[in-house]
Amino acid sequence: MRADVLRETLHRIGNAAAAAGRPAPRLLAVAKTQPATAVAELAAAGQRAFGENYVQEAAAKRAALAGLDLEWHLIGHLQSNKARDAAALFDWVQTVDRPKLVPALARHRDPARPLNVLIQVNIDDEASKHGCRPEEVPALAAAVAAAPSLRLRGLMAIPAPHPQPERRRDAFRRMRALFDALREAHPRADTLSMGMSDDYALAIAEGATMVRIGTALFGPRRRREPGAGDPAP
Ligand SMILES: *Cc1c(COP(=O)(O)O)cnc(C)c1O
Secondary structure (H helix, E strand, O other), X not given: XXXXXXXXXXXXHHHHHHHHOOOOOEEEEEOOOOOHHHHHHHHHOOOOEEEEOOHHHHHHHHHHOOXXXXXXXXXXOOOHXXXXXXXXXXXXXXXXXXXXXXXXXXXXOOOOOOEEXXXXXXXXXXXXXXXXXXXXXXXXXXXXXXXXXXXXXXXXEOOOOOOOHHHHXXXXXXXXXXXXXXXXXXXXXXXXXXXXXXXXXXXXXXXXXXXXXXXXXXXXXXXXXXXXXXXXX
């Protein structure tokens, strides 16, 4: 039962946080490739925040679940030409990683309902990964903070999938240091989004305030239906 899996996952998150002497982070349920019915089951069990990687896939699910009070987070790469749709559809965008996206999102959002924004950092400096360089965070954060229709909430990262947990721990630790520095300039930034199904306990130990979990909640990802959404990144 999905409700049991959710309860068990929240329990593990709580234990990891208690072991680290930290408050429990928020759980973002990553629903990419999963049907709206699976989202509805988790929502019925009390889960409210859901992550999607593709704008069109999220639009379809959000429309199918319009009666539910859910919070939708974009966690996939955002192309500039999708910024308008993303600004209208999501409650959070976790993947702002270049200056151009800031006005593109801000323009299409009502300042009465600001869009929550995380800056995505390419913390392991991987050529294949999206995300800004750590040294680019202050300027990008200042740009987001200056836009009345955006609300700077913090940072997000997807560290390299290094098989040695210690190497990932180091990336989480560097993200925590960046987050602490960000908070000196922007004290209202409250979110450090890091940790996925196979490493969330480590991320929590290093200070994650939000973990993004897909397969551990939903099981293996479904194959994407042709034409169902945006091209894969
Ligand atoms: C898919 C995805 C996740 C969830 O990954 P799992 O290993 O299935 O938990 C988290 N964050 C991002 C950015 C993702 O694309």
